[in-house]
Amino acid sequence: xxxxxxxxxxxxxxxxxxxxxxxxxxxxxxxxxxxxxxxxxxxxxxxxxxxxxxxxxxxxxxxxxxxxxxxxxxxxxxxxxxxxxxxxxxxxxxxxxxxxxxxxxxxxxxxxxxxxxxxxxxxxxxxxxxxx
Numbered sequence: 001x002x003x004x005x006x007x008x009x010x011x012x013x014x015x016x017x018x019x020x021x022x023x024x025x026x027x028x029x030x031x032x033x034x035x036x037x038x039x040x041x042x043x044x045x046x047x048x049x050x051x052x053x054x055x056x057x058x059x060x061x062x063x064x065x066x067x068x069x070x071x072x073x074x075x076x077x078x079x080x081x082x083x084x085x086x087x088x089x090x091x092x093x094x095x096x097x098x099x100x101x102x103x104x105x106x107x108x109x110x111x112x113x114x115x116x117x118x119x120x121x122x123x124x125x126x127x128x129x130x131x132x
Contacts, residue, residue, distance in 0.1 A: 018126040022115050024052075030113045030126060032074045035060075038130035042103040043113065045126050047092050052119035054092060056100060056126075058085040060108030074110040085111070092122070 015033070022028040035041065047054045063081035064072045075081035085106060092098040115124050
């Protein structure tokens with residue numbers, strides 16, 4: 001017998017997790033999102049005022065540390081505790097806005113995105129939506 005999985009939209013709002021100008025050669029991370037309740041993840045990346053390639057990476061982690069106040073917080077050790085879920089290059093040689101849409105199913109407690117422009121600075125907007 002076939003098995004069907006239904007997803008429920010948990011919150012209709014889209015989160016704008018990044019809207020900033022990032023410099024070439026400077027890795028820029030979005031804030032960490034707690035995505036532990038969700039399995040379906042969607043991202044839309046818009047590069048504005050860019051000339052050259054922009055690399056977009058999604059990272060995930062299940063590691064929680066305890067801060068000095070005794071509160072649980074996501075690990076900040078990107079080398080040891082985070083793994084790359086997906087990496088994409090957005091080619092933007094025209095200077096006009098370029099976009100990328102990405103959706104996948106995965107189970108991590110935390111996620112964040114990394115933006116790395118190759119040769120020049122770029123204004124980047126990242127929208128994310130997570131469903132149960």
